[in-house]
Amino acid sequence: MTTEDPRAAGLARFAALIADETRAVCLLALLDGRAWTAGELARHAGVAASTLSEHLSRLVAGGLLTEERQGRHRYVRLADARIAQLVEDLAARVAPGARPRTLRQAGAGSAMARGRTCYDHLAGRLGIAVTDALTGRGLLRQDTGFALTDAGLRWFGTAGIGLDRRGRRPLARACLDWTERRPHLAGVAGAALCRHALDTGWCVRIGTERAVKVTAAGERALSELLGIEAEKLR
Amino acid sequence: MTTEDPRAAGLARFAALIADETRAVCLLALLDGRAWTAGELARHAGVAASTLSEHLSRLVAGGLLTEERQGRHRYVRLADARIAQLVEDLAARVAPGARPRTLRQAGAGSAMARGRTCYDHLAGRLGIAVTDALTGRGLLRQDTGFALTDAGLRWFGTAGIGLDRRGRRPLARACLDWTERRPHLAGVAGAALCRHALDTGWCVRIGTERAVKVTAAGERALSELLGIEAEKLR
DNA sequence: CGGACGCTTCGGCGCTCACCGAAGTGTCCC
């Protein structure tokens, strides 16, 4: 009788991997794009190491994470940019009224709101400011979709930021920011820009989380290249 | 101890709504964009009416569906385009090796592969053909992201297809096709094009599912307006 | 008015699964 969609079982199984709060905590933590050890995640999530070990095995088996064993450590990270995008999309659309509960969270939260990485690109007010500047200068087009313009392509070239145009990953993609609730630049261009910013010292990571801070050199560069006022970055 | 992300609980709760196969079957069925009654969905999913009633209540409470009571019927549909996009994204990235099991499914599957609606826009080979034609004529830009060009905006105007540019919904957005595994046009422009195609009789729905067929008039129009060869639509 | 019908509520059943601690395995380092 049932004309069930063959995709349903897979969809449910996949969603079930995210449908546990402990695993959700891990996935959100891993959105910083780094590799975490099993122990770090266990402490972060507040569960026993044995419990977390099983969670990681499931997430790896489900293709959400990849693992790398080094001696007695088990490092895990998000499997790829598509998984990161999916988790970020889900998180952004969910719980819009999520507020920090503790002072420490509030402190970390405001640093995160200023600037952070979102898997492999810039987010927070910093990400928005860059995206808006690109748009305002006609390098990025948001009014009819989300794509770099020809001028935008040239801008990346003259700024010395290489774009790998092989592969299926889109050059530019919108990622919805969960603090600002506005789109910012992701995709190949977003990742390249973020990497360039960290490599050349425009930004540095602060703390152990994924928050980033713009340096003095970064302020100068962003002002010169994109006309971003330093006030917007503080 | 735990520095848990406040979004984790919400994320897990949300994913849990999709993490049940029966609910997943419903969500995939509702991707046709129409309103279904509780009874239709119960038969479709192959469970008791009482079971499905509780599932619907959860999905409505979770914001995935909206309901409308008419007499003794309870109509439900996907809450909005964002939810539809999320479900479609999840389904597209999951179970790439989903194959039909029965002859009937295979028959329905091939009609669906030719052309169908995906919530409110065209998908299947038809959707791909239209998207490729738009891209080939310089109306849509996919190489640097996904956005209409100025020529594309004009094309919609001269074709008499109105685009509502108020609201936050993006004008053009890529939706990954689960049969062709290639992007096709979604967003405001995709929805407007699909509505126009159905309104003017370029396409008609076949069967009770979301499959659509191109009419003779549709073949002429698509050939004239976009240079699409009729063979690609069969 | 009364029966058919669509949906909902309720009680009960059984399965899944997240959790822990204890014991075990492999790695690192003194």
Added chain:
DNA sequence: GGGACACTTCGGTGAGCGCCGAAGCGTCCG
């Protein structure tokens, strides 16, 4: 070699939840 350490495996416990059928409630229609 031996102890500290990171992780895994295993058994047991408890909670949550998906399922059904029976009973109840409202709607429709003859």
